[in-house]
């Protein structure tokens with residue numbers, strides 16, 4: 001069956017390329033709802049043409065999310081991705097769509113419009129060659145992933161919770177490896193308050209808030225452990241008003257990452273427990289983890305095993321790896337739903353001017369997704 005799926009994907013590669021180029025040509029930056037909705041409208045039409053029951057889930061501050069269902073269920077496999085990009089409208093003029101040296105270039109092509117088209121071709125192949133019976137394929141294409149998924153998170157979690165598996169079509173790791181673990185990501189703001197005073201006339205009256213922040217920054221080094229994937233980066237610091245005034249306010253913004261739920265918990269408790277060290281100063285800490293870690297659970301490993309077997313049938317040695325970056329797969333994995341990420345296109349330069357996908361591996365990639373979909377939908381005992 002894998003051979004037939006691959007053959008189908010090869011035959012229909014022009015259909016997929018046309019779809020990728022159509023989606024890239026309709027620019028869709030996260031913060032431009034009208035633009036994102038223009039892209040969503042065309043995507044919804046294409047999904048409808050494939051026979052999906054499409055629902056637009058309205059979002060006030062982001063583009064409308066799209067849910068596309070193929071079949072009645074009751075079992076469900078979820079294909080997840082986003083069609084917002086980091087590129088402003090007009091970027092296309094600076095990074096024109098072009099095929100060159102076996103690569104397709106364009107804003108958002110790798111992250112992740114090619115992934116969407118791969119998922120659609122894979123689904124088309126499965127629907128035609130191995131209809132999924134009691135397991136429906138549901139696609140959720142969201143519009144605010146690049147800005148933290150504030151308006152889509154609840155929807156993602158609700159669809160994942162009713163799914164047996166989640167396939168995330170974010171870009172692959174270098175060489176095509178899948179992502180079976182991702183760090184969780186958080187952000188904290190620490191505000192120190194002291195007492196302002198004239199630096200020359202009244203120095204004893206002052207409580208220096210910058211000194212307080214400096215001590216906290218040094219203390220945070222103690223909880224950082226790069227080897228175990230516990231990262232703490234004080235990336236922004238500000239405070240004070242002028243050189244001759246003891247500063248009464250200072251703040252630091254900290255990016256934190258953790259490989260395990262336990263470490264995320266530890267970091268969160270540590271931040272919430274920070275105490276002022278300078279006599280007379282006070283501290284306020286806000287923030288938290290926006291994306292929990294995606295751990296390589298047993299379910300994740302089993303799903304990867306299926307993908308590796310499908311790839312092997314096509315002569316591909318499929319690897320896996322982890323990444324410090326987050327995706328919506330973090331949310332679904334943290335719910336305990338087996339999640340496979342990085343199933344999208346192979347390429348380079350996400351969020352960079354050289355963003356592109358490799359053309360040659362696209363049909364095999366689509367067939368890989370199709371093969372995993374088929375196994376999981378056909379065999380309710382796969383778990």
Ligand SMILES: [Zn+2]
Pocket residue numbers: 082111112145170171
């Ligand atoms: Zn992405």
